Every structure is written in C-alpha cells, then in structure tokens.
Amino acid sequence: MARHSGAGMTDDRFAILRSVRLDGPGRRLTLSEIISGDTPLPDLAELAQAAAAAWAGSWSVASTELRPAVPYPFDEEPLDxxxxxxxxxxxxxxxxxxxxxxxxxxxxxxxxxxxxxxxxxxxxxxxxxxxxxxxxxxxxxxxxxxxxxxxxxxxxxxxxxxxxxxxxxxxxxxxxxxxxxxxxxxxxxxxxxxxxxxxxxxxxxxxxxxxxxxxxxxxxxxx
Known part of the structure; x- marks a missing residue:
C-alpha cells in the first residue's frame, strides 16, 4: 500500500521513500509513501498504529525505514x-x-x-x-x-x-x-x-x- 506526498513529483531524485511494516497473525503488511514535497500528510507511523489497533487479531508496528526513492548507485570502485x-x-x-x-x-x-x-x-x-x-x-x-x-x-x-x-x-x-x-x-x-x-x-x-x-x-x- 503506497501514497504520495507532494505535487506528483515522484521522479524527483531527492524524494524519500518512507515505509512502516506491520506484523499480524500469519501476515505481514508494509505501508509506504513517497515524500517529494512539503505538502503535509498525517504521520505514516500514526496511521499504521491506528490500523494495527483497528484490525482483527494481534497486529503491531514492527519497523520503520527511510531510504531514497530513487537509489543512488553504490561506488563500484573506491576513490583513491x-x-x-x-x-x-x-x-x-x-x-x-x-x-x-x-x-x-x-x-x-x-x-x-x-x-x-x-x-x-x-x-x-x-x-x-x-x-x-x-x-x-x-x-x-x-x-x-x-x-x-x-x-x-x-x-x-x-x-x-x-x-x-x-x-x-x-x-x-x-x-x-x-x-x-x-x-x-x-x-x-x-x-x-x-x-x-x-x-x-x-x-x-x-x-x-x-x-x-x-x-x-x-x-x-x-x-
């Protein structure tokens, strides 16, 4: 499940992908959003907590992660x-x-x-x-x-x-x-x-x- 923040700028090289993983009975779900502007949205972690409390069974927020939406390549050779x-x-x-x-x-x-x-x-x-x-x-x-x-x-x-x-x-x-x-x-x-x-x-x-x-x-x- 994903959402976008910003004016459709998902190809912006400085956009950030934020993900929250929830673990439940026999299931795992990840909520994610691409943050590419300054348009405010409800905090994704708060949404995940609310979802975990509302869903049937025992759900919990297992982890959160931030990473570049468009990964910058790792160096193939170190700089001398x-x-x-x-x-x-x-x-x-x-x-x-x-x-x-x-x-x-x-x-x-x-x-x-x-x-x-x-x-x-x-x-x-x-x-x-x-x-x-x-x-x-x-x-x-x-x-x-x-x-x-x-x-x-x-x-x-x-x-x-x-x-x-x-x-x-x-x-x-x-x-x-x-x-x-x-x-x-x-x-x-x-x-x-x-x-x-x-x-x-x-x-x-x-x-x-x-x-x-x-x-x-x-x-x-x-x-």
Missing amino acids: AEAARALGGRIRRRLDAAAVIGGEEIAGCPAGWLRLLAAALDGLVRLSDADASAHAIRVAQVKEKFGTGRLYLRAEGTAQLRAEVQRVARWFEIGTHDRCALTGAPGVLRTGGWALTLSDAAEALRRRDREQFRRRIYPLARS
Whole structure:
C-alpha cells in the first residue's frame, strides 16, 4: 500500500521513500509513501498504529525505514586520494560558480560519501540557479555523526526554497545509512568505539591498520 506526498513529483531524485511494516497473525503488511514535497500528510507511523489497533487479531508496528526513492548507485570502485581531491576540486568550483558559500566544508566528508555529496550539492546548485529569490545559500558543515553523514545547509529566500534545501540535506543523510564511509560500497553500521557505516573490507582495514584507515577516510582533510 503506497501514497504520495507532494505535487506528483515522484521522479524527483531527492524524494524519500518512507515505509512502516506491520506484523499480524500469519501476515505481514508494509505501508509506504513517497515524500517529494512539503505538502503535509498525517504521520505514516500514526496511521499504521491506528490500523494495527483497528484490525482483527494481534497486529503491531514492527519497523520503520527511510531510504531514497530513487537509489543512488553504490561506488563500484573506491576513490583513491588523487581521484578524491579531483572530485573535491570540481565540487568547489561548481559551488563557487553558483555563489554557494562554504565549499571548503566538504573537507569533512568521508571518501565513501563524496560521490553522494557531489550529487546532493549539484541539486543545491540547481535550486540556486532555478529560484531567483535564492541568495546566501551556505554549506554550513559536512560531517559524520553517529556513523552516518550530515549535511548542514542554510539558505535565505522563500519558504519553499528553504524546504527544498533541507530536503537535499535529508536525502544525503539517508543515503549514507547503508553506504560505506570509506569505499562507497554497501555497508552496515559498526558500533563499538568510533561508530561508522562500513563494508566488511573497510572494517577489516580499520581493525588491521587504524592509521592507514584514518588517512584514507578523509582525503580532503586540511593538513
């Protein structure tokens, strides 16, 4: 069962798919919606709770999930330091040309999320180009937090523009949930010490050679 939020923009590359799974007697049901705009709808989790209470038998909400509606491809090959710096330079030049402030903040992005970040910031530039009211768009910070990515953005302009800017930030964060921070391959959250989303190979490197791991994960870090 699915519903759409927004003005029919389901092909929007920054749309988010939200799913709630309900478990019942001998059955499993998933409610989902594509969030592609700022049109408010009743909270899907609340609808699922109401459905579980109303249906016959013992139903419960088992899980919720957010992911990009149009998945961004995982990296087939990890970025080496030279390729990462070249990509970082292209991102900076694109932001500078669009008068987006704060391009230097991309240095806080782990190597495995750089391509995803480039796609997100390309969307930010397109917003700036398309909206005449846009001004003072700023990349405030890019970082890893609790094992996944954060893209903090600021913008002045219309309420719709500000909402779209924050949607780009949310898309980036959700896209890092299952993406290795070192290689860009599929990964899972590894806890204990420094929590990070990593592939098996990246986790093995971290355990084997922490110094090399730290050098590789932040190729754009200021020296």
